[in-house]
Amino acid sequence: MAAKPSGLPVEAPESRNRHGESRPSHTGPAIVARVVSEPSEFSAICSAAESGSMEEALRLFESVRNPGSFLWNAMIRGYAGCGRYEDAIGFYWKMQVLGVRADRFTYTFVIKSCSASLLTEEGLKCHGALVKVGLHSDVFISNSLIVMYSEFGEIDSAERVFNEMPLRDLVSWNSMVRTYVSSGKRGKALSCLRSMRNTSSLEPDRIGIITALKACSTETYPKQGKEIHCYALRHGYGSDSRVCTSLIDMYCKSGNMISAERLFQCRFSRSVVTWNALIYGYTSNNHPSESLGCIIRMQYDDVKPDAVTMVSLLPSCSQLSNLSQGKSIHGAALRRGFLPHLVLETSLVDMYAKCGDLTSAERVFSQMTERNLVSWNTMINAHIHNDQNLEAVELFLDLQEKSLQPDIYTISSIANPCLCCKIWYSSNTFILNSIIYLYAKCGDLRTSRRIFEGMLCRDTVSWNAMIMACAIHGEGSSATELFSRMQRDGPQPNGSTFVSILSACSISGLADEGWMYFNLMQQKYGLSPQIEHYGCMVDLIGRTGDLDFALSFVERIPLVPTARIWGSLLAASRKSKRIDVAEAAAEKIFPLKHDNTGCYIILHNLYTDLGRWDDAEKVRSSMQNHGLLRTTARSVVELDNKAYCFINGDKSHAEASLTHEVSDLLSKKIGEAGEVPSAAFNVQEALAQKKNSPCQHSVRLAVCFGLISSSPGTPVLVKKNVRICDDCHLAIKQISEVCRRHITVGDSRIYHHFKEGSCSCGDYW
DNA sequence: GTAGGGTTAG
Structure with a gap:
C-alpha cells in the first residue's frame, strides 16, 4: 500500500459495513465525526454518478470522510460512463496516492477509459500495476485488456493476454475474434472461432454470432457466412432484430443482395439500423435506384430515417449524378436537425463534388464545426474531381499546417500521376521532389524518372532525390550518369548530393567511382565530409571485403563515429565472416543509444554461421535481458x-x-536443400x-x-x-x-x- | 457495481 501523505485521516482499526467499506471504530471523539457513507448517501452518490451528474456526485463524494474502494469505483465508472476518461484515470491515480486499494472493478473501469481515449501509456502502466498486484489473470480484467490492446492496434499484445489466460469465457473468445476482424485478419478470426468450438465446450451466443458475422462480412467467406446463418436459425435467433441486421449486413458486404433482401422480408422487427444496413448495401453494391427506393419503402414500414440513413443514401445520388435528389436529402437533414454531423457533412461534400457542384461542396466544408482527416481528404478529392488540381495542392499545404498528419488517402490523391502531369507545368518543384522519392520508395522507379524528366524547373533537391531513387534500386550507373548531367547542366551539387551518389556507389559496388566522388566533393566543391558521407564510405569499403582497411578507416574518421558507422562495419563483417571485427563493432554500438535489435541479430547469425552455438545463445539471451524482441518479419x-x-x-x-x-x-x-534434418524433441518444436x-x-x-x-x-x-x-x-x-x-x-x-x-x-x- | 454485440463518410 502506498504511503499516506501526511495530514490525511488515518484509518482506525477497522470494522466493515455491508459494502466492504471501512469504518472508523466508534470510540472516543470519533463518534462525533461523520460516519462513513450512510446507505442513503451511498445510493445518492451512485445514482448521481450513474446518471452522469458528476459535479453533484463529486460534491457528495467529497463530503464522505473515508470513501472506500466501492465509492471510488462508482466515481471512476461515472466519469468513464459520460466520456470523461481522463478524469476517470485521474481519479484512479488519486486513489493510488491516497492508498485506497484498487480492486478488480476499479481496473475494468480504468482499462475501459484508457482504451476509449487511446491513452496507450496509461493503459500500459495500468497493465503493469495489475501484474504487480496479481490481478492480471482475472477473467474480466483480461477481457478488458484484450479489448484495450485491440483498440490500440497492438494485436500481438492482445494475443499474448488471451494466450496467457488460465480460463477463458465467451467474452474472451468474442473479444479475440473481434480483435482479429478489426485488424483485417478475417481468416484468423474464423480460425479462432473454430478453435473455440474445438477446444472448449463454449457455443456462440447472440453476441458471438454477431461478432462471427463481422468476420465474414466480405466477399471472401460466403460459405462461412451461410453456416453462421444456419447456426443462428438452429439456435433460435431467427427473429432477433440485431442478429438479423448483422446477417443482412453480412450478405450485403458479401455482395449477395438477393439473400440480403430475402432475409429482410422475413418476420422480425426491422429497426432504422436494419434499413440503413440494406440501404448502404444497395449503395455500395452499385444499385443506387434500389437504395433511393428504400426512402418510400421505409415510410410504409413506419420507420423514420436518421443521419446514418442519409449518409448511406448520398453516394447513390453521386452514382446517378442526381444533384437534386442529393439536395433534397441535404434539406431533409437540415429540417430534421441532423446537422452539424461530421460524417454526414463529409458525405455531403463528397456528393456535391461528385455531382459537379463544387461551390456547394466548398460551402458545406467551410461551415463545418468539426473536421477530421477524412473530411480534409474528401475536400482535396473534391477539387481533383473537378479539375482544380492547384486548389487541391493548396488545400494539401493548408492541411500541413494543421495538427493532422496526411495518410495514404491524402498522399494517393495528391500524388496522382495525372495530377503530377498537370502541375509540373507550374512551379511546384517542392512537391514534385517529394513525389519523386515517394514513388521510388514505393518501388516504382519508372514513375519517379518520368516525373523528374517532365519537370520544367529542377532544383538541387530534385537531382538529389532522383540520384537517391536510382541508388536504392541498385542502378549505380544511372546515378553516376545523372551526376554527370547535373554537373553539366544542373545546379551545384551540395552535401546531400554526395550522400546520394556515394550511397549509389556503395549499393552498386562501384568502389573506384565512390572514392573518386569522395575526393571530388572535397577538392572540387570544398565540402568537408560529414558523418553520413563517412558512413557511405564504410559501406563501400566493407563491400570490397577488406575489413582491416574498413576498421582502420573508421578509426581515422575525424568525427565521433555513430551507431550507424559501427553498424555498417558490423554488417560488413557478417558477409566476410570476420567475427573479430563484428565483436569490436558490437562492443562500440551497444553502449550507444540506439535501437540495437538489428545488431544483436547480425551478431547472433554470425555466431550461428560459424557454428558457435553457445555464443549465439548468449547473444540471444542478452537481447532478451535488454527487453528487445526480434522484429517480426x-x-x-x-x-x-x-x-x-x-x-x-x-x-x-x-x-x-x-x-x-x-x-x-x-x-x-530450384533444388533447394530440403528441410533441416529434424533434431526436434516434440511436435511443437518440429512445427516451429x-x-x-x-x-x-x-x-x-x-x-x-x-x-x-x-x-x-x-x-x-x-x-x-x-x-x-x-x-x-x-x-x-x-x-x-x-x-x-x-x-x-x-x-x-x-x-x-x-x-x-x-x-x-x-x-x- | 466489472468484460464482448447490429448501420455511416475519403
Whole structure:
C-alpha cells in the first residue's frame, strides 16, 4: 500500500459495513465525526454518478470522510460512463496516492477509459500495476485488456493476454475474434472461432454470432457466412432484430443482395439500423435506384430515417449524378436537425463534388464545426474531381499546417500521376521532389524518372532525390550518369548530393567511382565530409571485403563515429565472416543509444554461421535481458490495389494452402536443400522448425502468392520490413529464372530486382 | 457495481 501523505485521516482499526467499506471504530471523539457513507448517501452518490451528474456526485463524494474502494469505483465508472476518461484515470491515480486499494472493478473501469481515449501509456502502466498486484489473470480484467490492446492496434499484445489466460469465457473468445476482424485478419478470426468450438465446450451466443458475422462480412467467406446463418436459425435467433441486421449486413458486404433482401422480408422487427444496413448495401453494391427506393419503402414500414440513413443514401445520388435528389436529402437533414454531423457533412461534400457542384461542396466544408482527416481528404478529392488540381495542392499545404498528419488517402490523391502531369507545368518543384522519392520508395522507379524528366524547373533537391531513387534500386550507373548531367547542366551539387551518389556507389559496388566522388566533393566543391558521407564510405569499403582497411578507416574518421558507422562495419563483417571485427563493432554500438535489435541479430547469425552455438545463445539471451524482441518479419504484396501481408509460416490467407504448396514446389524445383534434418524433441518444436524453414519465410510466401495471383509474365513487387536472408535471396534469383518473371523485393534498405537468375544488388546487401 | 454485440463518410 502506498504511503499516506501526511495530514490525511488515518484509518482506525477497522470494522466493515455491508459494502466492504471501512469504518472508523466508534470510540472516543470519533463518534462525533461523520460516519462513513450512510446507505442513503451511498445510493445518492451512485445514482448521481450513474446518471452522469458528476459535479453533484463529486460534491457528495467529497463530503464522505473515508470513501472506500466501492465509492471510488462508482466515481471512476461515472466519469468513464459520460466520456470523461481522463478524469476517470485521474481519479484512479488519486486513489493510488491516497492508498485506497484498487480492486478488480476499479481496473475494468480504468482499462475501459484508457482504451476509449487511446491513452496507450496509461493503459500500459495500468497493465503493469495489475501484474504487480496479481490481478492480471482475472477473467474480466483480461477481457478488458484484450479489448484495450485491440483498440490500440497492438494485436500481438492482445494475443499474448488471451494466450496467457488460465480460463477463458465467451467474452474472451468474442473479444479475440473481434480483435482479429478489426485488424483485417478475417481468416484468423474464423480460425479462432473454430478453435473455440474445438477446444472448449463454449457455443456462440447472440453476441458471438454477431461478432462471427463481422468476420465474414466480405466477399471472401460466403460459405462461412451461410453456416453462421444456419447456426443462428438452429439456435433460435431467427427473429432477433440485431442478429438479423448483422446477417443482412453480412450478405450485403458479401455482395449477395438477393439473400440480403430475402432475409429482410422475413418476420422480425426491422429497426432504422436494419434499413440503413440494406440501404448502404444497395449503395455500395452499385444499385443506387434500389437504395433511393428504400426512402418510400421505409415510410410504409413506419420507420423514420436518421443521419446514418442519409449518409448511406448520398453516394447513390453521386452514382446517378442526381444533384437534386442529393439536395433534397441535404434539406431533409437540415429540417430534421441532423446537422452539424461530421460524417454526414463529409458525405455531403463528397456528393456535391461528385455531382459537379463544387461551390456547394466548398460551402458545406467551410461551415463545418468539426473536421477530421477524412473530411480534409474528401475536400482535396473534391477539387481533383473537378479539375482544380492547384486548389487541391493548396488545400494539401493548408492541411500541413494543421495538427493532422496526411495518410495514404491524402498522399494517393495528391500524388496522382495525372495530377503530377498537370502541375509540373507550374512551379511546384517542392512537391514534385517529394513525389519523386515517394514513388521510388514505393518501388516504382519508372514513375519517379518520368516525373523528374517532365519537370520544367529542377532544383538541387530534385537531382538529389532522383540520384537517391536510382541508388536504392541498385542502378549505380544511372546515378553516376545523372551526376554527370547535373554537373553539366544542373545546379551545384551540395552535401546531400554526395550522400546520394556515394550511397549509389556503395549499393552498386562501384568502389573506384565512390572514392573518386569522395575526393571530388572535397577538392572540387570544398565540402568537408560529414558523418553520413563517412558512413557511405564504410559501406563501400566493407563491400570490397577488406575489413582491416574498413576498421582502420573508421578509426581515422575525424568525427565521433555513430551507431550507424559501427553498424555498417558490423554488417560488413557478417558477409566476410570476420567475427573479430563484428565483436569490436558490437562492443562500440551497444553502449550507444540506439535501437540495437538489428545488431544483436547480425551478431547472433554470425555466431550461428560459424557454428558457435553457445555464443549465439548468449547473444540471444542478452537481447532478451535488454527487453528487445526480434522484429517480426513481414512481407507485403499488392494486388489490385489491395495489400496482402505475410509473416513467416503464415496460414491465415484465403489461398494459404495453395501458396504453401507452390512455395514447396518451387523450393524443390530450384533444388533447394530440403528441410533441416529434424533434431526436434516434440511436435511443437518440429512445427516451429518447419515454420522457420526458408521456404516458409514471409517473403517467399508473398512472392508465391504474387506469382499465382497475377498473369504470367507480369512483374511481382514485394516489400518487407527487414533485410532479406541469404537463402531467400538465392532462391528468388532462381525463381525469377524458372518462372521467367521480374520479381522485385524492397527490404528495409534497398530494392532487389531479380531477373533471369540474378539480382541488381550483385549479391551484396 | 466489472468484460464482448447490429448501420455511416475519403
